[in-house]
Amino acid sequence: MRAVVIGAHLKRDDIEPIAEAVPVGDLFLSGAPLSDDQPLGDRDLLLRVAALRARLLERATFVAIRYGLAVRSSEDALAKCAAQLPRWRRLLTEHRSKVEMTVKVAASDARPRPQRRDFTSGADYLRALHGATKAANVDPRFREAVSRMGTARWLHRDDRSLECALLIPRDDVSRVQEAGQQLKRDFPDVPFLLSGPWPLEVFADDHE
Amino acid sequence: MVEKEQELSLLETLDHLLDRGVVIAGEATISVGDVDLLYLGLNIVLANMDAVIRTTDKR
Numbered sequence: 001m002r003a004v005v006i007g008a009h010l011k012r013d014d015i016e017p018i019a020e021a022v023p024v025g026d027l028f029l030s031g032a033p034l035s036d037d038q039p040l041g042d043r044d045l046l047l048r049v050a051a052l053r054a055r056l057l058e059r060a061t062f063v064a065i066r067y068g069l070a071v072r073s074s075e076d077a078l079a080k081c082a083a084q085l086p087r088w089r090r091l092l093t094e095h096r097s098k099v100e101m102t103v104k105v106a107a108s109d110a111r112p113r114p115q116r117r118d119f120t121s122g123a124d125y126l127r128a129l130h131g132a133t134k135a136a137n138v139d140p141r142f143r144e145a146v147s148r149m150g151t152a153r154w155l156h157r158d159d160r161s162l163e164c165a166l167l168i169p170r171d172d173v174s175r176v177q178e179a180g181q182q183l184k185r186d187f188p189d190v191p192f193l194l195s196g197p198w199p200l201e202v203f204a205d206d207h208e
Numbered sequence: 209m210v211e212k213e214q215e216l217s218l219l220e221t222l223d224h225l226l227d228r229g230v231v232i233a234g235e236a237t238i239s240v241g242d243v244d245l246l247y248l249g250l251n252i253v254l255a256n257m258d259a260v261i262r263t264t265d266k267r
Contacts, residue, residue, distance in 0.1 A: 005232075007229075008230075046222065046225065046226075049225060050221045050222065050225050053224075053225065054221075063229070063230060064224075064228055064229030064230065065229050065230050065232065066226070066227070066228065066229040066230060066231045066232075067225045067226050067229075069232045080232055081232060084230065084232070102220075102224075104220075157227075193216065193220065195217075195220045195224075198224055198228070199229070201224065201228035201229045202228065204229060204230050205230065
């Protein structure tokens with residue numbers, strides 16, 4: 001058995017039969033099965049995992065695991081995740097009825113993006129991309145309006161945008177989408193994208 | 209416009225898959241072809257913002 005991990009869940013029933021359930025301590029990992037010779041970078045696999053992620057979220061909220069972790073057995077999963085299990089259990093219990101939504105907004109004072117041709121190494125280019133992430137800012141009135149939509153965490157993700165992760169009750173998704181439409185009317189000159197619902201991603205990290 | 213929004217939705221989905229959630233230490237670096245996924249993830253984030261601005265400008 002080999003599976004690329006999608007998330008950590010409280011119950012087996014939250015996973016099966018949509019995806020494979022891998023017991024890990026008193027929790028379960030959801031996984032998409034793959035053959036031994038199938039590369040994790042396979043495009044069709046990426047799209048399949050993305051679709052499974054959405055279907056699993058319809059069932060119940062889970063802790064999202066960043067794409068790229070593959071496990072071969074429960075023992076393998078336990079060896080890789082044991083240290084995280086108490087925290088995941090606490091997060092899953094505390095936020096079971098909640099989901100994340102994301103507001104991505106274009107910066108009002110964006111710095112030009114570093115150009116690949118200006119760098120002699122890929123590592124220097126990546127460092128420059130990361131370094132540019134603190135340059136972005138947005139209209140403070142827009143920022144305040146978004147922050148009122150839920151429990152908010154603002155993040156600098158790249159050189160031209162900021163992002164706000166909102167933790168909201170599942171039942172409030174429609175309310176937040178309507179609030180997003182109102183934001184478009186109130187701030188017609190601010191390019192932004194409201195997306196979700198998503199599993200626990202930003203709020204899965206206590207240190208954000 | 210519908211095509212742009214579908215492109216945006218796919219980019220956003222891949223952005224979340226590749227660049228969000230808990231990172232488990234010790235996982236191998238993986239690649240799509242010769243492109244490291246970290247690099248791919250960053251470019252999806254940047255392409256995503258391009259798509260947000262293009263789609264918003266067309267409103």
